Amino acid sequence: MAANKDMGEDAKAYKKSGIILLMGNPNVGKSVLFSNLTGIRVISSNYAGTTVTYTEGTFKLGDETYTLIDVPGTYSLDATSEAEEVAVRFIDSKPLAVICVLDATNLERNIKLGLDIQKYNIPVVYALNMLDVAKRRGYEINVGLLSKELGAPVVPTVAVKNEGIKELTDELKKVIKRSGISRGSCAYKRTGIGCDNCAAKRTGIGCGGCASCPGCFINYMNTWDRAREITAKVRKTSEGKVSFLDRLGNSMLKPWPGIPMAILVILFSMGIIVGTGKLLQGYLLGPLVNEIIVPFFRKLISSVVPAGLWRNVLIGEYGIFAIGFEWIIESIFPYVFLFYVVFSFLEDSGILPRLSVLFDSIMRKLGVQGGSMITILLGYGCAVPAIIGSRTATTKKERLLISCIVCFSVPCISQTGALISLFAGFSPMMLVLMFLLSFAEMMLVSTVLSRLIKGKVDPMIIEIPNLLIPNGKAYAKKLMLRMKNFLIDAEIPMLLSIVFAALFKETGLLDRVAVYLEPVVSGWLGLPKNAVIALILGIIRREMAVAPLLEIEGLTALQAFVGGTVALLYLPCLSVFGVLAKEFNTRTALAIALATTLNALLVGGLINQIVHLLMKLF
């Protein structure tokens, strides 16, 4: 139906005509509804602030094609965060209509936003979402009365099950058609729906500003009072069922049993990623790559390309068809896939915000607040979405702190996969030590930078979503989208770096460069001179700072650990550098790149020198 255009902030988008906005509180199902309407898959999660940029798509209503914009979730139109500012700019841009998604389980606050939107005199259709959850909790909502009170159509929807979408688009069509006839401040004239007190409805004449209409929202200066009044009228509350998930969700917020449960969740998640990854690597992908794919290409290329430079480039030690499969498919892909299997589950189930609450006091000591933990954890997948996701932070200092923590100390999952493969021949303790080193670095960086960077970090204020079992279809779609993004965004630079590595090695350039870098690589870090290639490729992709070490024969445990340390702390990859420059500025990106490189060489070298000194002493 349309091309996916996740555009970030683009001033031109505010000037477009004929756009329809999809608005609502955070975490009410807007992104799922957007996917249902446009066919474009958007990553949505069970916590506030997933959409910090907006996404544009097109959809058809009858014969007309409209542009739909998935606006970042906003609690109000006060622009209290960067994401909310984007929402305000959109509604100021005179859109054709707004689809406002209401969360049936939190009616009062959602109606308040609806009333704020209505003040802009734009035709609105309400999608009353999560009605199924509201019923389970004992809320009975009179949809017809709600529609009258709001003076606009209200359509019950269950976005994750694709229910109510047709009815919603039908109402939207009617509202847009009517808005062509009458636009103005009178909600009744625009929509044909009015409450019992509506003067315009009684007389059939538009009130022209509703100065005398007691039922019209415009008369209510305090929209909170009006939202409470409407909620009290349309909602009946009875004793709801407290499900097992509700009880579990509440338990996970208390230190006991919440903290032990959180530790179990983290250990279990790591177990699935590392354990299953190793099984896949050892029993499925390893034999597939080494016994079938690579020998097939070796045989094929050897029969076509004569021995020499080009055959080596294609299938030699660093050959494109050898390491291209070994590094990407065998060493990295299983861990990336499993990370997103686990992380997407944690996101959609609502576990992550609970971890934020439990670990808020620890995070505060690190200079950030508990809510930032979700963004940092996202960095264990890839630093790029984590840095973009830091937009949800309310101050510039916190954004910078989160980005620095991710760049300095958090390995991305591709890199973790490469590290697991690197340490596989030694002891599993090396991986544990590497993660401890990463945490130590995280503490050091946040403690130092929180004192050095000027400004403040706001305390945590977050809404805790319901704990739920993720919807299978939505979960599978999200996983597929993430893997597709990984294959497109990461595989191409990886393949390029492999081609570069092959040419670099086979043309003899590596040996020449190695001479200049030998004092650092071999002298200070104690690595074989071939490891130079890891430092160079690490600039393109982070995992490529590890992968070449897999090819070096006779690597000692100390060399593997030092190489892993340098790779862990080394320069963020080119994509991360680009995002840092875009989100902050080039100076900040350069400063982070330089600081991480020096830090990596310093820490890696110190480990090498200290261990050698200890070996000499004992």
Place this chain on the structure above:
Amino acid sequence: MIIKNYAQKIQSLYYAKDNRLYVIADVPDLGILRSLGIVKNAIIYKKMTHKFGGPVLLMIDSSQIAIGKDIAEKIYVRG
């Protein structure tokens, strides 16, 4: 932290007793709090305060909200 005020005492939300209903008496002028409905005269149910400087958990309408110590200390409640 407790200020005597006519019939009902006004106290900081952070130190108020758990598992009770309160009415907000005074709240810092922060957009995010307003947006979440934590405004003067709103009725909230305080669930608990996490130890060691952790956040306060409260319910407003049917949403559950966690508020960090530094802000929760500045929210005053009656009840």
